[in-house]
Amino acid sequence: MSNEPNDERWSTFTDGFIVPIAGLLSLVFAVMAGMSVQPALSGSPSDLATPVIFAGAALLSFHLRRRAVAARDDD
Numbered sequence: 001m002s003n004e005p006n007d008e009r010w011s012t013f014t015d016g017f018i019v020p021i022a023g024l025l026s027l028v029f030a031v032m033a034g035m036s037v038q039p040a041l042s043g044s045p046s047d048l049a050t051p052v053i054f055a056g057a058a059l060l061s062f063h064l065r066r067r068a069v070a071a072r073d074d075d
Contacts, residue, residue, distance in 0.1 A: 019072070022065035029058035 033054035040047040 018068040026061035029054050
């Protein structure tokens with residue numbers, strides 16, 4: 001029994017959960033971006049940052065999901 005971490009245990013855990021969670025986060029951020037566009041357009045110009053941030057978070061989540069799927073296919 002060694003003190004070094006077992007890499008196999010971690011890869012098994014993340015393979016099952018990262019892809020669906022990242023996909024759901026991407027969907028949630030995209031929906032929040034869509035819902036916040038109309039209030040942002042009818043409000044002050046500084047309100048426009050909210051949908052832009054949500055859209056960026058959605059794209060980042062989708063990118064992380066694609067990387068996780070590609071890493072799973074490489075194994």
